[in-house]
Amino acid sequence: MLSDRQQMILNAIVDNYIHSAEPVGSRTISKREDIGFSSATIRNEMSDLEELGYLEQPHTSAGRVPSTKGYRFYVDNLIQPHLLEEAELGKLKQLFAERILHSEQVVEYTAQILSQLTNYTAIVLGPEIFEHRLKHIQIVPLNETQAVAIVVTHTGRVENKLIDLPEGIGAGEIERLVNLLNGKLTDVPLWQLRQRLYQEISGEMQRHTEQYEEILQLLNNSLTQEEERVYLRGATKILNQPEFRDVDKVKDILELLEQHDQLLSVIGMQGDGLTVRIGQENQLDAIKQCSIITTSYSLGGKPVGMVGILGPTRMEYGKVITVLNHLAEGLSRMLTSQFEK
Amino acid sequence: MLSDRQQMILNAIVDNYIHSAEPVGSRTISKREDIGFSSATIRNEMSDLEELGYLEQPHTSAGRVPSTKGYRFYVDNLIQPHLLEEAELGKLKQLFAERILHSEQVVEYTAQILSQLTNYTAIVLGPEIFEHRLKHIQIVPLNETQAVAIVVTHTGRVENKLIDLPEGIGAGEIERLVNLLNGKLTDVPLWQLRQRLYQEISGEMQRHTEQYEEILQLLNNSLTQEEERVYLRGATKILNQPEFRDVDKVKDILELLEQHDQLLSVIGMQGDGLTVRIGQENQLDAIKQCSIITTSYSLGGKPVGMVGILGPTRMEYGKVITVLNHLAEGLSRMLTSQFEK
DNA sequence: ATTTAGCACTCGATAAGCATGAGTGCTAAC
DNA sequence: GTTAGCACTCATGCTTATCGAGTGCTAAAT
Numbered sequence: 070m071l072s073d074r075q076q077m078i079l080n081a082i083v084d085n086y087i088h089s090a091e092p093v094g095s096r097t098i099s100k101r102e103d104i105g106f107s108s109a110t111i112r113n114e115m116s117d118l119e120e121l122g123y124l125e126q127p128h129t130s131a132g133r134v135p136s137t138k139g140y141r142f143y144v145d146n147l148i149q150p151h152l153l154e155e156a157e158l159g160k161l162k163q164l165f166a167e168r169i170l171h172s173e174q175v176v177e178y179t180a181q182i183l184s185q186l187t188n189y190t191a192i193v194l195g196p197e198i199f200e201h202r203l204k205h206i207q208i209v210p211l212n213e214t215q216a217v218a219i220v221v222t223h224t225g226r227v228e229n230k231l232i233d234l235p236e237g238i239g240a241g242e243i244e245r246l247v248n249l250l251n252g253k254l255t256d257v258p259l260w261q262l263r264q265r266l267y268q269e270i271s272g273e274m275q276r277h278t279e280q281y282e283e284i285l286q287l288l289n290n291s292l293t294q295e296e297e298r299v300y301l302r303g304a305t306k307i308l309n310q311p312e313f314r315d316v317d318k319v320k321d322i323l324e325l326l327e328q329h330d331q332l333l334s335v336i337g338m339q340g341d342g343l344t345v346r347i348g349q350e351n352q353l354d355a356i357k358q359c360s361i362i363t364t365s366y367s368l369g370g371k372p373v374g375m376v377g378i379l380g381p382t383r384m385e386y387g388k389v390i391t392v393l394n395h396l397a398e399g400l401s402r403m404l405t406s407q408f409e410k
Numbered sequence: 411m412l413s414d415r416q417q418m419i420l421n422a423i424v425d426n427y428i429h430s431a432e433p434v435g436s437r438t439i440s441k442r443e444d445i446g447f448s449s450a451t452i453r454n455e456m457s458d459l460e461e462l463g464y465l466e467q468p469h470t471s472a473g474r475v476p477s478t479k480g481y482r483f484y485v486d487n488l489i490q491p492h493l494l495e496e497a498e499l500g501k502l503k504q505l506f507a508e509r510i511l512h513s514e515q516v517v518e519y520t521a522q523i524l525s526q527l528t529n530y531t532a533i534v535l536g537p538e539i540f541e542h543r544l545k546h547i548q549i550v551p552l553n554e555t556q557a558v559a560i561v562v563t564h565t566g567r568v569e570n571k572l573i574d575l576p577e578g579i580g581a582g583e584i585e586r587l588v589n590l591l592n593g594k595l596t597d598v599p600l601w602q603l604r605q606r607l608y609q610e611i612s613g614e615m616q617r618h619t620e621q622y623e624e625i626l627q628l629l630n631n632s633l634t635q636e637e638e639r640v641y642l643r644g645a646t647k648i649l650n651q652p653e654f655r656d657v658d659k660v661k662d663i664l665e666l667l668e669q670h671d672q673l674l675s676v677i678g679m680q681g682d683g684l685t686v687r688i689g690q691e692n693q694l695d696a697i698k699q700c701s702i703i704t705t706s707y708s709l710g711g712k713p714v715g716m717v718g719i720l721g722p723t724r725m726e727y728g729k730v731i732t733v734l735n736h737l738a739e740g741l742s743r744m745l746t747s748q749f750e751k
Numbered sequence: 752a753t754t755t756a757g758c759a760c761t762c763g764a765t766a767a768g769c770a771t772g773a774g775t776g777c778t779a780a781c
Numbered sequence: 782g783t784t785a786g787c788a789c790t791c792a793t794g795c796t797t798a799t800c801g802a803g804t805g806c807t808a809a810a811t
Contacts, residue, residue: 094803107755112804130761130803171572209546209562217566221550225558227570231512305664308657316655323646323664435774448784453775471774471790754811761804768797774790781784 071121071142077104078114079123080147083135087383090311092132137348137382140360144345144386151387153395157186161392165399171225172196172404177300179376179396184303186392189380190326192336195298196366196374196404198226199260206250208243210234216243222259224408298374299329299336310381312358321355326379335379341365341372343390348382360384364393366400368408376400412462412483418445419455420464421488424476428724431652433473478689478723481701485686485727492728494736498527502733506740512566513537513745518641520717520737525644527733530721531667533677536639537707537715537745539567540601547591549584551575557584563600565749639715640670640677651722653699662696667720676720682706682713684731689723701725705734707741709749717741 071079081101085093095111098104104111115133118124123139126132135143153161164182167175176195183191201222210216219229234243253269254262304326313319325331335353343364351357356379363377376397378389412420422442426434436452439445445452456474459465464480467473476484494502505523508516517536524532542563551557560570575584598606645667654660666672676694684705690698697720704718717737719730 092803096803108803109755109757109805110753113754116805126804128762129805130763130801132803204552205548205550207546207548207560211545211564211566215566217562217568219548219560219562219568221558221560223552225552225556225570225572227558227560227568229566229568231566303668305661305668308661308664314657316649316657316660319657320646320649323649327644327646433774437774449774450776450784450786451782454783457776467775469791470776471772471792473774752811754809756809757807759804759806761802763802764800766797766799768795770795771793773792776787776789778786778788779784780786781782 071118071123074106075114075118076147078111079118079135079139079142082115082124082133083139083143083147086135087385090383092127092134094132097132135382137350140347140382140386141350144347148387148390151385151391153388153391157392158395160186161395161399164396165403172407173226173298175400175403176374179400180300180302183376183378183392183396184306187378187380187385187389188303188306188309189378189384189389190304190306191300191302192326192332192363192375192377192379193300193302194333194336194338194375194377195300196368198222198224198373200258200368200371200373201226201408202256202258203254203262204256206247206254208232208247210240210243223256296329296333299332301326301329301332307359307379307381310383312381312383318358322359325353325355335361336363336375336377338365338372338375339363341367343393345386345390358382360386362386362389362393364397366397366404368401368404373404374400412459412464415447416455416459417483417488419452420459420476420480420483423456423459423465423474424480424484424488427476428726431724433468433475435473438473476723478691481688481723481727482691485688489728489731492726492732494729494732498733499736501527502736502740506744513748514567514639516741516744517715520741521641521643524717524719524733524737525647528719528721528726528730529644529647529650530719530725530730531645531647532641532643533667533673533704533716533718533720534641534643535674535677535679535716535718536641537709539563539565541599541709541712541714542567542749543597543599544595544603545597547588547595549573549588551581551584564597637670637674640673642667642670642673648700648720648722651724653722653724659699663700666694666696676702677704677716677718679706679713679716680704682708684734686727686731699723701727703727703730703734705738707738707745709742709745714745715741 078098081098081104082093085097095108095115098111099106099108115124118139119126119133122136123142124133125136127134160182164175164178167178173195176193180191180193183193201224203220204223205221207219207221208216209219214234216232216234217229218232219227221227254265257265304323307313307319307322335356343362346361348360349357351359351361358381359379360382361377361379362384363375365372365375367373376393378393380389419439422439422445423434426438436449436456439452440447440449456465459480460467460474463477464483465474466477468475501523505516505519508519514536517534521532521534524534542565544561545564546562548560548562549557550560555575557573557575558570559573560568562568594610595603595606645664648654648660648663676697684703687702689701692698692700692702699722700720701723702718702720703725704716706713706716708714717734719734721730
């Protein structure tokens with residue numbers, strides 16, 4: 070529906086604006102080598118593009134700026150594959166070369182690298198561990214009334230929680246309980262634990278109802294504490310953007326970034342594959358001036374976490390998408406290999 | 411060396427500036443009920459105070475602003491005890507009423523409350539665990555080559571690390587090793603662990619040199635990962651301050667706050683008791699426009715962590731100091747009681 | 752039928768000029 | 782020692798003028 074020339078011009082305008090942050094005028098475009106038309110022609114096309122809703126004019130005598138619709142078209146149709154530089158590729162490779170790291174640590178570094186490479190804010194959601202299988206449960210009594218319960222998954226993740234002990238329970242009894250749990254539940258995927266606990270063990274555990282509940286809760290917690298899986302890096306990068314040189318404009322954004330639970334609704338598992346949310350397309354008011362690009366990474370083909378970038382609508386979409394894809398792929402490969410061992 | 415009247419005036423100026431953020435003029439002071447002098451008199455005194463270095467003038471025809479030296483005198487001599495409101499006290503009580511929380515969690519909430527009550531940025535350094543005693547060591551093999559080592563302290567803290575297993579070690583052998591470690595090292599304070607490992611066990615562990623090293627490293631890590639003990643809340647509060655309405659002014663500060671390792675040098679164990687760093691007194695350039703108030707909290711009388719507040723030099727010193735003292739005391743009491751069980 | 756040169760027009764941004772007023776420093780009187 | 786009075790300073794805000802990047806439109810050129 071847009072002519073080739075219109076697409077070419079829209080592309081040129083978006084490209085230019087992404088790098089200059091200034092409204093783009095017709096002359097600027099006509100001077101580009103790949104465009105063989107006078108500024109007057111460009112002006113006419115720009116006028117049409119504005120009427121169609123792809124461009125906006127801050128004021129009458131200014132150049133044009135892409136609208137959300139304009140960016141959307143750019144992202145969906147015009148974006149050209151971006152090649153990473155040697156140094157950038159190197160950093161990525163290095164990240165995944167590290168051995169002997171918990172998956173959470175890898176994810177944390179991923180956020181760091183992501184922000185460094187793109188100069189935008191990185192938001193990463195650590196992997197779900199539903200699919201991980203139980204390797205070991207341990208209850209270590211600390212004194213007469215308290216103990217710490219520990220759950221180890223087959224991937225080496227360790228979750229722990231302080232629990233209250235019922236009155237007068239003995240060390241022997243705790244040991245028996247733990248042995249029972251380990252015997253019955255080892256190699257059970259975490260998402261089945263709840264159910265299996267009720268099904269198989271409740272009968273034998275009537276004496277231990279209290280710990281039973283506590284343990285259930287621990288398992289639950291280790292599965293549901295989503296805020297704790299959010300990694301944020303480079304939050305202040307937004308301050309480098311010329312369109313956010315005003316404290317009032319960034320305040321809401323930075324406050325949002327501080328609340329990890331809110332971030333979940335921004336980046337939380339919204340389906341697999343790459344998603345681009347541009348400006349107004351975002352639900353939260355605080356980031357209607359921003360774009361968010363996310364993609365999922367997976368474990369054995371099943372999406373378990375997200376990596377994402379938050380930047381101004383005027384974002385280097387091409388580069389960010391490339392980097393995100395690389396990282397998501399690397400993470401998936403790494404997790405999967407670790408998981409399968 | 412300052413006359414009573416000078417002190418009174420300095421006090422009035424600082425108080426006023428803290429709340430208004432505007433340079434304070436002589437008339438404003440003379441109008442205050444507790445001051446019975448004309449603006450001319452005040453002017454003369456202000457002129458003297460400026461000459462002595464306690465006040466500064468942004469420009470000739472503006473009011474006066476306290477200098478670092480002025481704040482220093484205010485903090486050291488003039489500050490009046492601040493009473494907390496019911497609601498504020500309530501929040502503090504509630505915080506320490508929570509049971510069954512890991513000390514780290516309490517510390518995290520502390521940071522939250524601190525920032526909420528003061529409207530400044532809270533920086534809290536979680537407790538050292540040198541003094542904690544070893545309760546349990548566990549090594550859970552995940553496959554032929556990897557295992558996860560877990561250390562539990564008598565306070566319920568759990569540290570874990572992925573380790574590589576030496577070729578061809580059997581489950582039985584691991585179990586023997588763990589039993590040996592538990593037998594010899596239970597109830598040993600963590601700071602002694604290193605030494606004790608070498609002294610008592612190295613002989614019997616010649617076969618296991620590799621894990622030996624790994625375990626040492628785990629212990630080391632759990633003792634030295636200081637960045638991970640830094641809790642930051644309310645970083646964006648600084649954006650509410652009128653003197654920081656300029657992005658360039660806040661950028662450096664926020665970037666500093668993002669780097670937890672740097673924060674350590676700001677808040678890190680700088681001796682026990684209350685410390686106030688005012689403006690220029692700070693080492694780091696980024697926060698020479700800020701003041702930092704810290705105090706330590708302790709375990710059985712020994713300082714083990716810090717709570718701190720970062721705000722503009724124009725800070726409500728009285729209130730912040732009161733809140734910090736309350737929190738540090740509460741934390742100390744809580745930790746100590748938990749420790750002693 | 753396109754494309755382009757030319758030109759009048761718009762409007763934000765910048766600078767200059769000016770009035771305002773908060774605040775000072777100084778002097779002389781109390 | 783204190784204060785009233787007054788001239789002086791300087792940031793702030795307002796108005797006006799200038800500048801120039803960029804547009805839209807028209808008419809000529811292709």
